[in-house]
Amino acid sequence: MSKILLKNAKIVNENSIFESDVLLDRDFISKIDSNISDGNAKVIDLEGDLLLPGVIDDQVHFREPGLTHKGTIATESRAAIAGGITTFMEQPNTIPQTTTIEKLEEKFAIAAKGSSANYSFLFGGTNDNLEELKRLDKNACSGVKLFLGSSTGNMLVDNEEVLEKIFSNTEMVISAHCEDEGTIRANLAKYKDMYGDDIPIEMHPIIRSAEACYLSSSNAIALAKKTGARLHVFHVSTGIETDLFTNKIPLQEKKITAEVCIHHLWFSDEDYAEKGTHIKWNPAVKTTSDRDKLWEALLDDRFDVIATDHAPHTLEEKDNPYTSAPSGGPLVQHALLAMLQKEKEGIISLEKIVEKMCHNPSKLFDIDRRGFIREGYYADLVQVNQSSKNEVKKANLFYKCGWSPFEGVTFDSEVKRTFVNGLLAYENGNFSAEKKARRLTFNR
Template sequence: MSKILLKNAKIVNENSIFESDVLLDGDFISRIDSDISDADARVIDLEGDLLLPGIIDDQVHFREPGLTHKGTIATESRAAIAGGITTFMEQPNTIPQTTTIEKLEEKFAIAAKDSSANYSFLFGGTNDNLEELKRLDKNACSGVKLFLGSSTGNMLVDNEEVLEKIFSNTEMVISAHCEDEGTIRANLAKYKEMYGDDIPIEMHPIIRSAEACYLSSSNAIALAKKTGARLHVFHVSTGIETNLFTNQIPLEEKKITAEVCIHHLWFSDEDYTTKGTHIKWNPAVKTASDRDKLWEALLDDRFDVIATDHAPHTLEEKDNPYMNAPSGGPLVQHALLAMLQKHREGLISLEKMVEKMCHNPAKLFDIDRRGFIREGYYADLVQVKQNVKNKVEKANLFYKCGWSPFEGVTFDSEVKRTFVNGLLAYENGNFSVEKKAKRLTFNR
């Protein structure tokens, strides 16, 4: 049947929670009403469970091409829909890097064949591909990614003249990883002198310090203001950076926006003792005080988006000593559950969570007909059952890397069903053989 009728849903959408039925017809939501009947539809009774718009994750690293021992678009998109993420935007630091239009389209071809979730990609800016960037159509992909601090796969843009030209020559959203490389190198030299190659993991947030983050973010924001560029600062990790952003105007009018990630909202430097390099990320997880200020900025709308920065590595890679352990970890399967747990603890409302994980990414990147539960919109939906015990264990992970920084955590909710363009793509641990994922389109 091309029609599916969802009965007895508790919908969270556009700052309200209400009970309703939802009729899906093909790819789209055709009707939202209190009591729908349709003899041609398959009926699924949600029994009062939450029904959310599909989560849109604006920052993931799915590792394909070139790093497929860590993850693939096929494996990680499956984990994503198991976590309620129906749309992802993947980053350019693969092998080869996504820094030409040709390589960008090659990624789209892989996703068209293998992805279980809707997809787009960010085009990587470098010190020497400005002319290629100028050729890129503003609706071709989700945006431009700049590494203003080195990360996994060195795409550091450190030529200030080139940087200003990039900011001046694109209408697309520029998403930036902001850490000052000079500060980090000086800090690393200091601690290598103290410890040699045996630097304790606890030094990570001191080496990749708050000062390094603030210096880079503030410089990027100053350049955006000078050039009029549309800047989105990825994974803000420090309290000091929160005051660089405003909540005085609506998102639609902001030229400078910010994202915060699940791991920076959940962990603090106190967790390095037990988690070690498994919570080594760039930017680093910092202090509990930083985490508190990130929450404040999220809740008062200085931060616009919650994302994952999902970046899997094998356990063998992560279990190396500090200097050789790569930064990043798998998060897409548990991002929604982690935020629902924070809702249960009273930290965030369901409405605010949906705004930051669904509505705002759609608005910020001008995505066509996604991110909301509306008639005529694509039927990307997530059913969540609350008040169930759901322990994270290796046996129930879908990541190719086979581990999670949340192992041992018991969440109080679970993703029961995920719909992608009207297809029941995931249900109770099982995946549809059919795929209906689509390349994102934009209204720019």
């Protein structure tokens, strides 16, 4: 049937929680009202469960092309919709890198065939592809990604003249990974002299230090102010960076915005003893004091978006000594549940979770008709039962890499159903054979 009628939903949307029915007609939300009836619709009774807009994750690494032993767009997007993420923006550091328009379109073609979630990609800036970036249409993809700290291949942008030209020559959002390369290299050399390759993992936030983060992010912000560029700072991880951002103006008026990631809100350096390299990320998970300040900045709106930086590696790769264990971990399946757990603990409200994970990414990247429960918008929706225990274990993971840093955690909520463009794409552990995921369009 082309219509689906969701009955008895507890909707969380636009700073409000209310009970309603929702009628889906093909790809779109047709009607939001109490006591809707439609004889031509398939009826699903949500029995008072939460109904949220589909989560929009502005930073994932799905590893395709080139690193598909870790994950693919098909496998990781399935895990994403199982976690209530209906839209993702994937990063350019694949093999080959997404640093030409040709390679960008090749990625879109892969996603069109296999993605279960709506998709877009970030175009990678380098020291030598400015002319290609100038050719890029502002509506072609979600934005430009710059690595201002260590990355693979030639994606570290460390030429200050080129960097200023990039900031001056795009209307798109520039999303930046900010860590100072010189500081990190000096710190790493020091600890390699002390320990060789088997550096204790507890040194990771000291090597990739708060100072390295602050130096890079403050320089990027200064350059954005100088050039008038639209800058979005990815995965802020330190307390000292939080005061670089403002909450004094609405998001739509901000030229400089910031994101915080699930792992920096959940873990701290106290967890390295148990988790080891399984919680090795760049930027590093830092102190409990840093984590507390990240929460403060999120709740008072200095931070605008919650994302995952989902970056799967195999366990074999992660279990290497420090210098050869890659940074990153799989998170899309449990990101929403982790934040809902914090709501249960009284740390964040349901309304704020939806604002930071659904509404704000849509606003920030000018996404067309997604991120809200509104009539006429795409029917990207998530049903969550808040009284269903959900233990994370290998047997119920959908990641290709087959592990999670949340293994052993029991969440007090569960994603029951996920709708993507009106399709019931995920239901109680099962996936639809049909796919209706779409390439994102923008209103720029």
